[in-house]
Amino acid sequence: MRVDVVGNDKRKSFGHKLVSQDRTQYQTAGAQSASQKLSVAATTPPADVPGYRLRSFLGAGAFGQVWVGQDLNTGRGVAVKFYLHRGGVNWSLLSREVKNLVQLSADRHVVQVLEVGWDADPPYYVMELVGGGSLEERLERVNRLSVSDAVEMFRKILVGLNHCHGKGVLHCDLKPANILLGEDSEPRLADFGQSRMSHDQTPALGTLFYMAPEQADLQSTPDAAWDVYAVGAILYRLLTGEPPYRSDAVLGQIDTAESLPQRLDHYRKAIEESAPPTAHSKMRGVDRSLSRIVNRCLAADPAQRYANVQQIMQDLNRRDQIRARRPLMLLGIVGPLLILLATGFYAARSIEHAIESTRVALRREAVGSNKLAARFAARTLESEIERYFDAATREASSQDFHALLQKTLDDTAVKPERLTIGSPTADPLSKTNARERLLDAPIRMQLDDYLATRLHRYIDADLSLRRPRFATMFVTDSSGTMIAIGYDKPVERDQNSAGQNFAYRTYFHGGRNDLVKSTPIDSIEPLRRTHLSSAFLSTATGLWKVAVSTPIYFSDQRERPDAVFVATINLGDFQLLQSEQGANQIAVLLEAREGPLRGTVLQHPLMDALRESGNTLADEKFQVSSDLIDEISKRDDVDYQDPVAKVPEGAPYAGDWIVAMQPVQLPIQDTGKDDDDDRIPPSDTATDLLVLVQYRLSKVLAPVGQMRTMLMSEGAAAIISTLFVMVALWFFVRRSGESKNELPSVPEEETSDRTGNTETIAVN
Known part of the structure; x- marks a missing residue:
């Protein structure tokens, strides 16, 4: 029975080449003619139904009319279907439809049969009135549903269909037009006119693009796989807005047929020879699990298709479990990563603190060593001066x-x-x-x-x-x-x-x-x-x-x-400094007199090297600013740029240096007379020379760089190892979860029985 046919202007007779995507395939032209006559809007119900008041005409099919009424006892809205043409009715099939509906009325996702007047004239039966229209009408309005709404609708359709299959009933004509929506948008399976019992071998035709390819054969035997294909096509339509395989080219091939068997043959070959549809997998929000469910439902080869609805529900539930575990899986991935990131952050900060502490300690040690070297160089120079004093005095x-x-x-x-x-x-x-x-x-x-x-x-x-x-x-x-x-x-x-x-x-x-x-x-x-x-x-x-x-x-x-x-x-x-650090620690002489010459570089290893090669820097003046000299004399740790680095020959002396400065004192000496007043006071022994010892900062901090490299290498190795273990554990847990969720497929032989009886029927 159908209650959603009124107002559907897509109906066309087979003589006019039926191409609508939601029309069940017809077998006789006579049935089409009867259906057209019954489509003329009626004004008077064919008969009174005890206990019900009929209010309005709803629609007509090949064998009767459908009226909207009201239960006089409960006030509940109902739909009453009258069978007006007894001569053309296969009463065994109609009684089977009613029997199937009554048998399935216990499920809320199947249209409920309330009463049967099989001995009345004309015969009728009363069913619940589903006021939300059909799923087809909704799709005509919104084109397609969101992924979550489509999956929820699909799940409820599966529940109803699984109930049908559990009662041994195969619908054989599932499509959006045969799914009615209640006021709460709950789907209800309707129009079981093509339905078959699981042991029945009578062929049944469905609707183009919702009908399994093997069903499009007048010699086919009903199978649960037909409903599996149809429900997969419905899900495809919900996700994409179009049924699978429907295209102008396929419609053109079907329209060239001159008979029903040719149409069915063209339809079947079009599906079997076409590439599997992929539009659903490209829709935003469709995950791989859902895409695989659609692909398996729509497999052209029934052996590759789900054997029954229960398997679809199992995969759908498995998808729900996976999606439910996704936050935990995400937490299982992101959580350790965040912990690793936090650990890495604090480890990096600790490394930086350690490096900074080491840098400060090394610098402090270098400053102390430099001050000691400056004192040593000054004492060395003072000793040299004393030797020159002695030599000059001796000669004089x-x-x-x-x-x-x-x-x-x-x-x-x-x-x-x-x-x-x-x-x-x-x-x-x-x-x-x-x-x-x-x-x-x-x-x-x-x-x-x-x-x-x-x-x-x-x-x-x-x-x-x-x-x-x-x-x-x-x-x-x-x-x-x-x-x-x-x-x-x-x-x-x-x-x-x-x-x-x-x-x-x-x-x-x-x-x-x-x-x-x-x-x-x-x-x-x-x-x-x-x-x-x-x-x-x-x-x-x-x-x-x-x-x-x-x-x-x-x-x-x-x-x-x-x-x-x-x-x-x-x-x-003058021999100022002999350091084991070589060019990384040098001593220079500066002019100490106040005035414009203060800070002038008087002696430098570069000057000595050029003199030995026969060259000089007489045209260049190198000078340390007076302010910098004052700062060096007040503080122990001052970054220093060697002024000789500004000339091309001074490139080896470029960069930052740590410096220490020490004044040079004259030896205390007398005139050779016995008078103590002729001795020089210690306060007058200061010379106009300053010894400046430079220690290359990069050399001082070289151990810091080595330590940083070592710690970073060790840290990177630890992070990589931890990530590898995390990935391995995650992969193991994921595979274990998949293995645990895998359920054995139900053999096809246990879900459908096939017999060889064939019977020509007309639908609608």
């Missing part, structure tokens, strides 16, 4: 030197000339002429040779003897005029400094800075103690030098020195 106190110097100073060819050069009133021309005559004095040249000979004893000495290396030696008279000088190599006359007055130089007067050249010579007093001059840049060599000068007294009773002996030293000849 030589009896042979005193005798030759005194003879030279008193020589008639020398004395007048030096007095003229040292006179504050002599004019420049007179001084120039006097210098020329002085340079030619034989006794003076003899003194030059003596100084040169003594100088080479220091230059040519074995380095292992640690003898001081003087650059030049010269001597001035008491007014500051240079009398003689010894060079390491002979120089031209115009480059010889002898015969010039240098009273303004610090090595003569013992002050910290050179005086202005215009200072009157007679106002400058010679030094009284051995003295280390301030650094000065040699115009000849481009190297920074200092001079050790000491007064010469011919008699102990004299207050004013008779002469001043001076020996110059290239700062690069």
Whole structure:
């Protein structure tokens, strides 16, 4: 019976080539003609039904009419189907439909039969009125349902269909038009006109695109697999909005048929020869489990299809179980990952803290080591200066030197000339002429040779003897005029400094800075103690030098020195630091005097290396800012950039360094007299030199990088191992769960019986 046919304008007779997707296939043209006649809207019920009031015409089929009525006792709405044409009715089939409906009325997902008037004229039966229309009508409005709504609707249809199959009834014509919806949208299976008992072998035709391909055969035997295909096609329609395999090409093939058997044959071949439909699997929200259920329901080969509805429900329940476990599975994956992430985060933070602590400790240790190295370098330089002081004093106190110097100073060819050069009133021309005559004095040249000979004893000495290396030696008279000088190599006359007055130089007067050249010579007093001059840049060599000068007294009773002996030293000849760190820890000398030269780099390993190769950096000035020097002197830990790194040759010294600074002190010495007042106070022993020891920061922190690499490698290995174990456990649990949920398939032989009877019927 059907109650949803009124108002369906898609009905067409077979003579007009039925192509509608929701029309059950017909077997006779006579049945179609009768159905068309009954479709004319009726105004009067065919008969009265005791206990019911018939209110309106609902629809007509091939054999009668359907009216809407009301139960007079309960007020419940009902649908009454009258069978008006006894002559064309196969009463055994109709009685079977009613019997099947009555038998299935216990399930709420099957339309309920309330009363049967089989002996009335005309015969009728009363069923519940389902007021929500058909599922087909709903799909015509909304096209398709959401995945969750489609699955819920599908599940309820399966429950009703499983109840039918449990009672031995096969529907054989499932489609959205034969599923009625209650007011609560609960589906109810209806129109069992094509239904068969499971042991019945009478063929039954369904509706195109909902009918299994093997069902489209007038010699086929009913099987539960037919309803399996149909319910799969319904689910496909719910998900996609179209039944499976329906296309213009397939419809065109079916329309070319001239008879029902040809139509059925074309339909069957179209499904068997087409690729399985895939539109459902591409719908958003359709998971693989649901897609596999649809695929198996719609398998063209019934052997590959579900054997019964129970198997579908089992897979659907299994899908629900999997989806229910999904949060737990997700938690089982995400939870350990979050724990691993948190562990990794705190481990990384701990590593960073450990690294930072190690960095601070290493830096503190390097700073302490650097300060110790700076003190050592300063003490080394002070020891070197003391050796130079001793050497200069020794040379200046030589009896042979005193005798030759005194003879030279008193020589008639020398004395007048030096007095003229040292006179504050002599004019420049007179001084120039006097210098020329002085340079030619034989006794003076003899003194030059003596100084040169003594100088080479220091230059040519074995380095292992640690003898001081003087650059030049010269001597001035008491007014500051240079009398003689010894060079390491002979120089031209115009480059010889002898015969010039240098009273303004610090090595003569013992002050910290050179005086202005215009200072009157007679106002400058010679030094009284051995003295280390301030650094000065040699115009000849481009190297920074200092001079050790000491007064010469011919008699102990004299207050004013008779002469001043001076020996110059290239700062690069000082041995400051011998570190096991090589180029990673170096010592340099800085100018300490206040003023524009403060912080000037006087000696640096790069300068020494270039000097040995015959090059200099005379055109470059390297200077540490005065503010940075003050900061270094106040704090132990200061990042430092080596100023020599700005030149191409200084690239090896680029980068950050840790520095420590130490001032250089003069050795405490006396004049050789017994008077204690002549001793130098300790406060006056400071020089104008600073020793700066640099320690390459990257070298200091190298162990930190190695430790970071090791810890990160170990951490990465631990994380990878943990992830591998997690994945392995998850895979094992998942496979175990799948194995546990697998249920044996019910053999097809246990779900359907087949007989060989055939009978031609007409539906609707």
